[in-house]
Amino acid sequence: MTRKQRRITLIGVSLGVLAVAVGLVLSALKDSIVFFNSPTDVLEKHVAAGTRIRLGGLVSPGSLERNDNMQVRFQVTDGNHAVTVAYQGLLPDLFREGQGVVTEGALDPAGVFRADTVLAKHDENYMPKEVADSLKKQGHWKDDYDKKGGTAGKATP
């Protein structure tokens, strides 16, 4: 093989792998990303039942119901609207009424949000960023959240 042929082989293989990678990334971006919504978004945008989304807001005080089989129901609110969330399983350690939460799942035809993941925060002072932003948008942000920083986050490392 000449130097030129070798170079063309190399470039051809590289472009092939890159093309495959770009294809994979584009198709995955179409199918597997999840949008974040506040309860107001859910109602205004008419999110279709069965579409996987993240729903975030505050857990309405007094809305938490537990029954057998570890079924829980609670309401997530952004101050203007509330969505009922149903979840089966253990709630995170720092799940509290009146505090921030992010849940992932889909709406059922009755308008109840069936969550399969509930993320609370790592720290008592922290408000998930997405929730904080959506509360600000709805005009229900309390300034004292801002002053307290703190270690933070979803239930991931």
Add this chain to the structure above:
Amino acid sequence: MIPELGHYALVLAFALSLIQATVPIYGARSNDAALMSVAAPTALAQFVFVALSFIALIACYVTSDFSVATTFENSHSAMPLVYKITSAWGNHEGSMLLWVLILAAFGALVALFGNNLPPTLKANVLGVQSWIAAAFFLFILLTSNPFARLADAPLEGRDLNPLLQDLGLAIHPPLLYLGYVGFSISFSFAIAALIEGRIDAAWARWVRPWTLLAWMFLTIGIAMGSYWAYYELGWGGWWFWDPVENASFMPWLAGTALLHSALVMEKRNALKVWTLLLAILAFSLSLLGTFLVRSGVLTSVHTFASDPLRGVFILAILVVFIGGAFSLFAWRAPLLKQGGLFAPVSREGALVLNNLFLTTCCATVFVGTLYPLALEALTGEKISVGAPFFNATFWPLFVPLLIAMPFGPLMAWKRGDVLGVTQRLFGAFALALVGIAATYAVTTGGPVLAPFAIGLAIFVVGGAFVDLIERTGLGKLPLPVTLKRAAGLPRSAWGGAIAHLGIGITVFGIVCETNWASERIAAVKPQETISLRGYDLTFEGLTQRRGPNYTEQLGTFVVRSGGVEIGTLQPSKRSFASRGSATSEAALLTRGVSQLYISLGDPGAGGSVTVRLYHKPLVLLIWLGAVVMFLGGGLSLSDRRLRVGAPKPAKIKPSLQPAE
């Protein structure tokens, strides 16, 4: 007094870094030996002063000096001593100080052991290393002073985040930083080569040990972080494709590629410009990781109280260094001479393929990590890109790499023979097929592809053994000859094969855990028994216990297998009064390399409690594989050939002793 001394030592280190960043480089340009020789002692002195500053910070934590703001925020007088020490870097300010400490330590190592480097290269490398150091000293001094005092010293601290009150904080961050920051040396070498406009095989020989060292620590650091997350978060997951994890995984992928391309450059004097680019890329990704984790753009347990100024500052460092490095590269790289030729099918060709796949994998992780940030900045739309994205993009690119992995080391340099190599890999193929058949026969259900994944892992492990068997001639030659050959084999050959073995072991563990883990969530009353995978757990009840700075509810479960008692599991839920927060401590029972995992949920009516129970088959292999990779790297690092021409480093005392 101690905090002020620590602060002052840090200022002195900054001043020294400015000298080191300018004088030796000017010396190298004007060929002035005296100016160039300034580099080594300043690098050592810089390290000594950062170390003093770090010791001062630890002293503040150990003595619970709550007049220091970070100590007040992150410590508590009742914490055990080990957590008092580790909480020094369990916050933004302290962790940045640890970052520069390690940066300075690497600079000092080059100063100590770089005696065989050409003087101009050494001066330039230490100079560039010091640019990075100066930028981060400035960052700490201006935005994140760990020694800032409070006007009124409180009596008690606010305690460390409970999740961080674990031995993992003593292990994971220092190891990870050794890896992250270690790539700064490869970066400095690359920039120094561009400044000099000269690069050769000897350069690759000098860079490779440093890259290897950084890679080893990054590997083990990521693995320890993963194990920590696994047992601490109570979800039983060991990798979440969380942006923070990706931030450490991207430099690992680029660093692994660099390790392999430096091999081609060292042996065959080819791929020079590419190797240089990877060296810049690996550290750029480390800087990007530091930005993602420390600036507060992402939310995770690694994000501490965020201050917008810090994010902007790190972003500026990022832009200057990455932008500067790539501009320099674009300007100077065309001047570098092209290297040797090789056929597409050859060892070099295989290593190019390895690089191609590793960098493409790295690119997909990069897109998945930064796309949500870019989209939010541009459109305000909030999305999350999680495991489904990475499973759909990363694995299809990583699997071909795994398939190709056993072929690479068996290929000849310059011109290889795929058919011959395939024949020699016959044993590994056969083992993989047996593995697939056995998995298919033994398991029921599970994904269709799972047996093939097991086969792939066995193939990779088998390939590592075939490599060693071929090199030693085991089975073909008489045993004494084989042993002699094995002893004569370069340690880097052993190291490479063992590191590949480690990858195979990790993949085996990942496949088993992903496909055959079982989970059960149940509410149990005292004396009730729950079963999972042949294990029966009897709940003995909840008890209260007091720890040094927390109270905990302890559940006791007696584990029986086939009626025989094999152990007791005591998961707990701790509440920390000083922070008003709680954590679950999972309990683990190790059986061979499999684990039984239980974590406690909320107590219900009648003394019952909800629990989350997992059986994780062969899960420990995931991290043991990383340990094997680490050991392989260490063996390779001890290879005599990497130090050929190096005079035995004399025992030099640091020219400056810590001033007390």
